[in-house]
Amino acid sequence: MVSSKDVAKHAGVSQTTVSRVLNMPETVKKPTLDKVMKSIDELNYIPNGHARSLVQNKTNTIALLSGPLHNPFFVDTTTAIVNYATEKGYRVNVQFVNDKNLPEAYATAIAHKVDGVILSCILIDDPIFEKLKKMDIPFITYNRKHKNNEYFVEIDNFQAGYLSAKHMIELGHEVIAWVGGTLSVSTFNNRYLGFLQAMEDYKIPLKEKYIFNTDTSKQDITRAFHELIQLKKRPTAICTGADSIALNLIDDAIKENLKVPDDLSIIGIDNVDLSHHGLIQLTTVGSISEQNLGFMAIQQLIEMIENKKNSCIQITESVKVFGRNTTRKK
């Protein structure tokens, strides 16, 4: 492998000068610069990023710990994050985390001294939070947040849950179910609490068996669906903890020959890009802002990395209902 020393020898200068040509070309005289450039070109020299990272203690790399792409929310955010970071000169190490690989994902991110970590997968009382803070690695969470209530970008999840229930109630539904994710993640927890609050405010009776806070895997959602439709008093509306859950339920409904929204109204939360599609037209609750959470988070993270600003990031975006075709009057 050709190194800067090889280039130096070839050009008849010192390795230091080669380094300068690459990093502060304005400090080297024109003829020397040309000579070195020519050698770089002829030898096909490309500087070794690891050596550079080692000495500079800067990697230009960001670790992204994302949820799985079969959830379209993460399709939108991953796209925004990778593209923005790439544009700003950072490489992005992506991992799709689940319960199993989470600790290892943290470890590799830290071992490679990434300049920052952006993660959606944090649990409410995840120990990684303090670890990252103590190691002084800039990080931010999007979608979910930690109980410490610092360094996050989220939507107003309580309000989102509230509005989704309110939407169904105002359409005249009385038997309303909830299918959300595990309550150990802030997002689902707050959305559920908002849902409960609306049900209480509007005095809609709610029984235990209409509530599912389950794993978000396809099988588990489908299992919840089948339990719901086997109830003697079948719900006419389902509020869900996320668009991905809503889409899953709609798929299940179609397989059972139930029409959405004629037989069953379903509303999501997140307003993912896919929900706009003509074939889908999912009614959902989402951020008022045009930008998705991933974009806002990566912007903040790079700001933190480059300006070393320490002001704690706490962003909660307002939400509204996007009425489309998967809900209707009872």
Added chain:
Amino acid sequence: MVSSKDVAKHAGVSQTTVSRVLNMPETVKKPTLDKVMKSIDELNYIPNGHARSLVQNKTNTIALLSGPLHNPFFVDTTTAIVNYATEKGYRVNVQFVNDKNLPEAYATAIAHKVDGVILSCILIDDPIFEKLKKMDIPFITYNRKHKNNEYFVEIDNFQAGYLSAKHMIELGHEVIAWVGGTLSVSTFNNRYLGFLQAMEDYKIPLKEKYIFNTDTSKQDITRAFHELIQLKKRPTAICTGADSIALNLIDDAIKENLKVPDDLSIIGIDNVDLSHHGLIQLTTVGSISEQNLGFMAIQQLIEMIENKKNSCIQITESVKVFGRNTTRKK
């Protein structure tokens, strides 16, 4: 930052021994090992990946140059690639490439001495091919391939185009359009050629104005759609170069109050996961195999990296039609 030297001092051993504890623990006596482990733990030591990469000339990193995720094909492949590579102990640098950032994407991949490159975005006569080969960096292309016809995993694109036209013809359609991508990528080129061949074999007349080989951006596809429906003799069927194009067209059709498949039959190619969804049920042509191309490619790449096997990879998967609900008899 705590280094292996710090650990060594703390444990009262040499740095060499610390290194051994991490890499060949069976060669160090139990009491010493325990001592070192304890120090590692107490000091919260994590080895520096860059220093390791520098000395070993191995990075455990793979560069993934993927197409954009708004194309669901890349959702499937990216998921498979990242998950498999992560499981095998590799980190994955993801970039979503387009015409503009392609050269830079190549450069960063090489600068960081990745162990391998997996790319979908290669052009038929892309100079990167020879470059990677000369630099002896293991690489593989999926979906698309280079004119050199080496190191690729693809579906039988010609056959896919052929079958998609045949499907429409057998349904009785006579005015059939083609909307595909630019012909400088192997995939679209061969799919288009297959389409043409079927039209010729079955003696279906085909006029220039029913053919669009365009950029695959949303706007360009939509533009093609509007040109098609403004023809005096409107096509009753559209064969497309990819599922993403088909989904785009269906969205356009719905916006124009055209019913798919009643007014217009549309078929895709790729059989992406999303096409199964109850709301979508896209008729498409796809690989016979259960595994997606990304999975097959990353498997091959890691095999190349670890076994240094040089046998040239050339995999072409057979295809078949997956009949669903976006096509019907004329």
Added chain:
DNA sequence: ACACAAAATGAATACGTAACCATTTTTAAG
């Protein structure tokens, strides 16, 4: 108790770059 092999440990070095400090060359002022 001894010799000798085998096991365990340590010291020194290389990897490729940027940064620091020292030296040489050029430029500008008098």
Added chain:
DNA sequence: CTTAAAAATGGTTACGTATTCATTTTGTGT
């Protein structure tokens, strides 16, 4: 011209690890 300041360049070192080779310690058979 001379001289001092400024610009350009070079020599050396540090970054944190794995590896090579040398040295010490342990174990084994007689």
